Every structure is written in C-alpha cells, then in structure tokens.
Amino acid sequence: MEKIIVRGGRQLNGTVKAEGAKNAVLPVIAASIIASEGKSVLHEVPALADVTTINEVIRHMNADVKVEGNTVTVDASGDLETEAPIEYVRKMRASVLVLGPLLARYGHAKVALPGGCAIGSRPIDQHLKGFEAMGAEVTVGNGYIEAEVKGRLQGAKVYFDVPSVGATENVMMAAALAEGTTILENCAKEPEIVDLANYLNQMGGKVIGAGTETIRIEGVDKLIGATHTIIPDRVEAGTFMVAAAITGGNVLVKGAMREHLRSVISKMEEMGVTIEEEEDGLRVIGPEQLKATDIKTMPHPGFPTDMQSQMMALMLNAKGTSVITETVFENRFMHVEEFRRMNAHLKIEGRNVIVEGPSSLQGAEVAATDLRAGAALILAGLVADGYTRVTELKHLDRGYVDFANKLAGLGADIERINEQESYSEEQEANESLSTL
Ligand SMILES: CC(=O)N[C@H]1[C@@H](OP(=O)(O)OP(=O)(O)OC[C@H]2O[C@@H](n3ccc(=O)[nH]c3=O)[C@H](O)[C@@H]2O)O[C@H](CO)[C@@H](O)[C@@H]1O
Numbered sequence: 156m157e158k159i160i161v162r163g164g165r166q167l168n169g170t171v172k173a174e175g176a177k178n179a180v181l182p183v184i185a186a187s188i189i190a191s192e193g194k195s196v197l198h199e200v201p202a203l204a205d206v207t208t209i210n211e212v213i214r215h216m217n218a219d220v221k222v223e224g225n226t227v228t229v230d231a232s233g234d235l236e237t238e239a240p241i242e243y244v245r246k247m248r249a250s251v252l253v254l255g256p257l258l259a260r261y262g263h264a265k266v267a268l269p270g271g272c273a274i275g276s277r278p279i280d281q282h283l284k285g286f287e288a289m290g291a292e293v294t295v296g297n298g299y300i301e302a303e304v305k306g307r308l309q310g311a312k313v314y315f316d317v318p319s320v321g322a323t324e325n326v327m328m329a330a331a332l333a334e335g336t337t338i339l340e341n342c343a344k345e346p347e348i349v350d351l352a353n354y355l356n357q358m359g360g361k362v363i364g365a366g367t368e369t370i371r372i373e374g375v376d377k378l379i380g381a382t383h384t385i386i387p388d389r390v391e392a393g394t395f396m397v398a399a400a401i402t403g404g405n406v407l408v409k410g411a412m413r414e415h416l417r418s419v420i421s422k423m424e425e426m427g428v429t430i431e432e433e434e435d436g437l438r439v440i441g442p443e444q445l446k447a448t449d450i451k452t453m454p455h456p457g458f459p460t461d462m463q464s465q466m467m468a469l470m471l472n473a474k475g476t477s478v479i480t481e482t483v484f485e486n487r488f489m490h491v492e493e494f495r496r497m498n499a500h501l502k503i504e505g506r507n508v509i510v511e512g513p514s515s516l517q518g519a520e521v522a523a524t525d526l527r528a529g530a531a532l533i534l535a536g537l538v539a540d541g542y543t544r545v546t547e548l549k550h551l552d553r554g555y556v557d558f559a560n561k562l563a564g565l566g567a568d569i570e571r572i573n574e575q576e577s578y579s580e581e582q583e584a585n586e587s588l589s590t591l
C-alpha cells in the first residue's frame with residue numbers, strides 16, 4: 156500500500172510552481188472532441204490521474220491522443236464512438252463532460268450515470284435540462300444517460316436552478332455547435348469556465364460572457380482544433396499557500412493569480428498571513444500565531460469548496476474559534492473524523508464545523524477521504540507532533556502532481572513510500588525519513 160509519511164515541525168521556504176488547472180483541462184480535453192477538423196495542441200497539461208482518465212475516455216471513442224511532457228495533442232477528426240462506459244465515469248465524474256460535445260457533433264451520446272461520491276449526491280439534472288431545452292430527448296435507464304436529437308441541437312434560453320460548473324460547461328459546449336443562439340442564465344462564473352470559453356473561441360466558436368452569470372453563444376457549423384494553454388491551478392496554488400502559512404514559512408507560489416484567489420487571499424490575510432503579489436506569483440509569509448476566522452463556501456467568486464478542508468487544517472492552528480459553513484456540497488466533512496484522529500478539536504453542527512484552535516495536533520495514520528482531504532491531512536501533518544501517515548493516495552493523485560516531492564523541495568520532512576508488509580510501521584518510518 157502506498158503512503159505519504161510526514162514528520163511535523165519544519166518551516167517551508169522557497170519556490171513552488173502551480174501546474175495547469177485540473178478543473179480547466181478536463182472540460183478542455185472533453186471539448187477537443189467537438190472539432191471535426193484539425194488537431195488541438197494543449198499546453199500546460201498537468202500529469203494527473205484524472206487527465207489520464209479523460210484521455211482514456213476520448214481514446215475509447217477513437218480520438219487520437221498524444222502526450223509529450225505537458226503538451227497533449229488531440230486529433231478527433233475521424234469518426235468517433237458516442238459512448239462513455241461505466242469504468243471511466245466511476246473513476247472520474249467529469250467524464251460526463253463528453254455528453255455536450257458528442258450530442259452537438261453527432262446528435263447522440265450515451266454516458267454511464269455518475270452517481271454520488273464521497274462529498275455529496277451530485278446530480279446532473281441541470282446538464283440534462285439544458286440539453287432538453289435545445290431539443291434533445293434524454294432518457295435515463297439501466298445505469299446510462301442517453302441523449303438524442305434529430306438534426307442539430309437548436310439554440311435556446313436556459314436558466315440554471317443552481318450555478319453549476321459542470322452544467323454551464325456541458326451546455327456551453329453543446330451550444331457552440333447548435334443551430335442559432337443560446338442564452339445561459341444563472342451560470343457558474345469560475346475561471347475554468349472562462350478558460351473553456353476561450354478555447355472554444357479559438358476553435359471558431361462564438362461564446363461571450365463567460366465568467367458572468369449570463370453567457371451568450373452563437374452556434375457555428377463546425378469547430379476546428381486549436382492551440383490553447385491551460386490556466387494555472389488555483390486550488391493547487393491555494394494548497395501551497397496554506398502549506399507556507401501553516402508552517403510559518405515564506406514561499407513564492409508561482410502561477411498563483413490574485414484575481415482567481417481573492418476570497419482565499421482575504422481569509423488568509425484575516426488570519427494574519429502576509430500575501431504579496433510578485434511578477435510571477437504570490438509570496439506567502441506565515442505569522443508566528445494564526446488568528447481564527449470564519450468561512451462559508453460559495454460558488455465563485457465566493458470561497459471555493461475545494462479549499463475548505465485545507466482551510467480547516469489552517470484553522471486548527473489558529474488561536475480561537477473558527478466556523479466553516481459548507482453550502483456547496485452536503486457531505487463534504489468526511490475529513491473531520493480523520494483530523495480527529497490527529498487530536499483535532501472539531502464539532503459538526505449541520506452544515507457547520509466548529510474549529511477550536513490551536514489544537515496540539517498529533518501524528519496518526521489517516522485516510523484521504525477525497526482529493527482535497529488528502530492534501531489537507533498532509534498539511535496538518537506538516538505541523539503535527541511526530542509521524543502522520545496518509546493512505547488512500549489514489550484520491551490525492553487525481554488532483555496533485557508530485558505533491559510530496561514538491562513539499563520536500565520546500566523543506567518538508569516527507570516521503571512517499573510503497574509499504575513492505577513485513578516492516579513494522581516505526582522501522583519503515585525511520586528508514587524512509589533517514590534519507591531526507
Ligand atoms: C471537474 C470540476 O470542475 N470539478 C469541480 C466542479 O464540480 P461540478 O461541476 O460537479 O460541481 P457543480 O458546480 O456542478 O456543483 C455545485 C452544486 O450544484 C449541484 N448540482 C450540480 C449540477 C446539477 O445538475 N444539479 C445540481 O444540483 C451539486 O450537487 C452541487 O451542490 O465544481 C465544484 C464546485 O465548485 C468543484 O468542487 C469541483 O472541483
């Protein structure tokens with residue numbers, strides 16, 4: 156079994172670079188199959204498990220995908236299959252993002268129903284509502300969603316009941332190749348949606364208003380492969396910002412963009428962290444003593460749910476009572492039990508978690524319950540007394556490239572090991588860390 160072992164107590168210093176954003180690259184690769192001519196050349200693609208999965212999904216459909224370092228080239232000009240089976244969707248829910256492109260290009264798409272996951276039930280009714288408004292017939296049965304339209308999708312007016320990132324992206328991709336104009340209202344405004352719209356426009360699409368609550372899309376007859384560079388990952392950047400702050404360190408996070416991280420920056424500043432904008436990123440300097448604060452997760456530009464567990468780790472080290480309110484996902488507190496194993500003082504009250512700090516965190520064996528929880532437990536391990544061993548790394552690998560090595564590069568006492576059953580835990584920890 157693979158584990159990350161971290162021994163707390165080191166201050167982090169130095170420079171670390173954020174990779175291309177997972178949540179931008181997944182819809183962009185899904186959108187690449189909409190191009191019936193030419194190749195797309197995508198730069199700054201992070202080497203994540205989720206990227207491997209989306210590549211497998213579109214390869215399964217007969218797209219030609221080449222990966223060379225951080226550049227991915229997609230040629231989807233041949234005839235594609237219009238189905239994404241369960242094995243891919245189970246690994247990664249974002250596989251449903253091929254629905255819009257396939258439906259627009261072929262008038263048919265069949266994708267396994269994603270179901271819930273560790274953070275909530277995560278329905279996709281808003282995606283389907285958008286396709287139906289554009290004239291598609293959608294059926295759900297035998298574990299699959301099948302969408303079909305005779306002729307082309309028709310431009311339509313769609314009002315989303317909730318500002319969903321995935322629904323905004325899926326319907327925006329479908330509308331790019333529909334006949335006529337589509338107006339999407341109450342859209343999600345995340346930077347990754349803007350990145351996708353920019354890519355669609357580079358392909359010949361006509362999308363305006365991405366990043367605001369109303370997006371207007373003039374459908375075009377065809378889209379052509381294009382070159383595009385993925386934006387930096389604001390959640391990975393935010394995670395390293397917390398790593399610097401929690402250890403009282405001084406770290407330059409290259410690629411961290413102020414305009415994408417406003418809510419995270421202001422909350423960290425309220426906690427006493429110094430954040431300075433530099434030419435190529437943000438410098439984060441941790442205080443001697445962090446102060447308590449409250450956060451409420453919201454759609455962008457509110458505080459991102461994907462930074463909630465990392466902020467919990469930070470609050471555990473702050474003086475006073477902090478309150479976290481999770482409004483985006485109904486079940487995103489699985490990490491609370493794991494933090495408690497590290498002597499964290501946390502109380503769940505409905506959608507709130509009361510954090511009593513500073514907790515004297517103790518190293519323990521803990522499991523990543525989702526990908527951000529995995530990162531957050533490692534952050535807590537950076538300041539816990541003794542060894543923290545984090546398991547279930549498959550979650551972490553979905554969203555972080557080389558996380559342990561990047562932290563080690565900043566001075567953390569951390570190593571990723573493949574456990575030999577015959578070793579005792581302590582022997583193994585000592586041996587693996589003695590080389591650091
Ligand atoms: C690959 C990707 O980009 N993942 C991100 C995306 O997920 P994802 O796109 O799945 O998240 P959504 O924005 O769709 O979900 C937001 C909320 O809307 C609800 N909802 C969503 C769709 C729908 O049809 N009906 C519905 O009720 C969800 O249950 C949730 O409560 O945005 C989330 C919220 O910022 C992030 O945590 C994820 O990291």
Ligand SMILES: C=C(OP(=O)(O)O)C(=O)O
Nearest residue numbers: 248249274461526527554
């Ligand atoms: C919840 C996340 O991703 P996904 O939507 O891919 O599960 C995340 O990135 O934290």
